[in-house]
Amino acid sequence: MAVDELQAIIQRCQILEEADFKGEDYDLFQVAGQKCLEDGYAAQLLEVIQNVKNRVVIKNMGWNLISPLVRCILAYKQEDEKRELYLKILDQLVQLCNPKELFLGLLEQIEQTSGEKVCQTIMLLLQPLQTVLLKLQNKKAYSVGLSLAMIMDQLTPLPVPYTKQQIQEDKLGLCQCCNAVVDFAKPFVNEVVKNMEKSSEYNDTELKEELLKFCMKSLKYPLLTAQLEQLEGIEEHPFRHFAAEIVVSAFGMKLFLHHKRRRSYWENQEFEDVEQKNSADSLACLSYLMFVQHFGINCLPVVFSSSYLLQCNMTHIEINVLYICKVFVFPSHLQDLFESCLLRVEDNGLLHQYLEFREFINVPQDLVKVMTLCPIEHLRKKSLSILxxxxxxxxAEGKYTLFRCLLKTSNHAGVEGYIIKNIKDQIHLSLTVTHDNVWFTGHHLISLLDLVLLLPEGAETDLLQYSDRIMASLNLLRYLVIKDCESDNQTGVWTAIAKIEKNFLKPLHVGLNMSKAHYEAEIKNKKENRREADSSNTICSLTVSGEKMPAMTTEMQLQVLHSALFTFDLIESVLARVEELIEVKVKAVMDGNI
Known part of the structure; x- marks a missing residue:
């Protein structure tokens, strides 16, 4: 019987010194002990382990039973009596075995787990592992760090529950496991905090560094992609609880707020060189937790101005908005952070000098990429509102500089049209007595209009592709001609009217004539082909604005072509109105002079 074999091995080892135990003894002990577990002799095995006479043998060899014991525990449900018996055996091994050997045995089990059993295994072994680590004297910091790193490495491949239903179901146990890991780390965090409170010159930094690494990893996963809004029907949101504990731990270990070289205000002297490469996402998440979710906001010094906080956060925002541009699956945490920081700043409160910082130029350009390329509608809309x-x-000068930059870099007619509408709004404000400024009148405005009132490729510009920009430009010019009398010429538009006619209005006339003739010929050709084919269901291809359209019937193609002609007619009507207004005002001035 397996129990007899185990007893025989133990009795033989009882008469030996610890140093005389051989590898063969360990192997025989493990095989016999495993057989006891598998053959249903768990109660007898527990008695053997609890026998005082066997303490020395169990101390040195008991850790070999961890692997088969974990398999047995995971095979039974929580309420099963056999599972309770196995748990008692595990508890006894934790109390009696050599901590160093047991630590390696527990860690090995965590490392070897995979798939759906990852969280089950980790939660099973966290308490035993914590007990063993608290017993360790030498290299405890290293062992704690190794344990937390391995746990997080095992959890990271798991998908983070995002919807309310996924969080409630918690199929893989990730929500529960994350909070269990925080509880596991608490005694060690408390030890660091307590020692720091005792002495301002606390120099045992190794454990603190390991725990801060864990906090930073937790911020990147799962918190950077987790749903952290309060959900109706969930009394205690697991990820919100986890986030709060991580922030408390980080601040408890003095992760100070400090601005350095405009890169970040998160700095800890001991943490300065720890995983700097991978810390950007984590620090961005920490900012999000503070400024959007308000975890640990009371740790923020009130002396920091809103513009300073925005400046500090721009590095995090730049990195992650760019990530949205490339991947399009990122949740809007960093968009929310950007919005929150902006809402703290007063309108017209940012000086143009901020645009000398790389991030303040790059972020709006990246927002434009999200607006124009991202397939996720709510991210596109959110990016537009944030822009x-x-x-x-x-x-005013900052707006002026930003408009010039976006007009040169956006490469999208819709965005350019949107910027031109903003320029029109600023000109309107500038022409009122209370908002008089030089940046949207006079020679500054004329310089800006040189970028606005032109066709990118002259008369050969694809007018359909650039229709949004062209309509916005015409509406702006119409506004200027109506609002600004030639005798006042506040905007300077009348000084530049000849150049505008040459570079914009006349090429637009030529382009419209060519485009309309081309599309009318296409319509005529399609109609003739339809009659020849004697069917409106023929599938054809069509190229519009340089892009090949999906396969469609001739009838559908004709609708597209007529729609293009309608757009040209609309542009032509506004163009005619602008030219009429210019002619009337010029004639009035000439008549007045006569």
Whole structure:
């Protein structure tokens, strides 16, 4: 019987010194002990382990039973009596075995787990592992760090529950496991905090560094992608609880707020060289937790101005908005952070000098990429609203500089049209007595209009592709001609009217004539082909604005072509109105002079 074999091995080893135990003894002990577990002799095995006479043998060899014991425990449900018996055996091994050997045995089990059993295994072994680590004297910091790193490495491949239903179901146990890991780390965090409170010159930094690494990893996963809004029907949101504990731990170990070289205000002297490469996402998440979810916000010194906080956060925002551009699956945490920081700043409160910082130029350009390329509608809309908020926060010269930059870099007619509408709004404000400024009148405005009132490729510009920009430009010019009398010429538009006619209005006339003739010929050709084919269901291809359209019937193609002609007619009507207004005002001035 397996129990007899085990007893025989133990009795033989009882008469030996610890140093005389051989590898063969360990192997025989493990095989016999495993057989006891598998053959249903767990109760007898527990008696053997609890026997005082066997303490020395169990101390040195008992850790070999961890692997088969874990398999047995995981095979039974929580309420099963056999499982309770196995747990008692595990508890006895934790109390009696050599901590160093047991630590390696427990860690090996965590390392070897995979798939759906990852969280089950980790939660099973966290308490035993914590007990063993608390017993360790030498290299405890290293062992704690190794344990937390291995646990997080095992959890990281698991998908983070995002919807309310996924969080409630918690199929893989990730929500529960994350909070269990925080509880596992608490005694060690408390030890660091207590020692720091005792002495301001606390120099045992190794354990603190390991725990801060864990905090940083937790911020990147799962918190950077987790749903952290309060959900109705969930009394205690598991990830919100986890986030709060991580922030408390980080601040408890003095992860200070400090601004350095405009890169970040998160700095800890001992942490300065720890995983700097991978810390950007974690620090961005920490900012999000503070400024959006308000975890640990009371740790923020009130002396920091809103513009300073925005400046500090721009590095995090730049990195992660760019990530949205490339991947399109990122949740809007960093968009929310950007919005929150902007809302703290007064309108017209940012000086134009902020645009000398790389991040303040790169972020709006990246927002444009999200607006134009991202397939996720709510991210596109959110990016547009944030871009407008960003524009509103700058004073006049800042807006002016930003408009010039976006007109040159956006490469999208819709965005350019949107910027031109903003320019029109700023000109309107500038022409009122209370908002008089030089940046949207006079020679500064004329310089900006040189970028606005032109066709990118002259008369050969694809007018359909650039229709949004062209309509916005015409509406702006119409506004200027109506609002600004030639005798006042506040905007300077009448000084530049000849150049505008040459570079914009006349090429637009030529382009419209060519485009309309081309599309009318296409319509005529399609109609003739339809009659020849005697069917409106023929599938054909069509190229519009340089892009090949999906396969469609001739009838569908004709609808597209007529729609293009309608757009040209609309542009032509506004163009005619602008030219009429210019002619009337010029004639009035000439008549007045006569």
């Amino acid at each position: 407008q908020l960003f524009i509103d926060k700058f004073e």
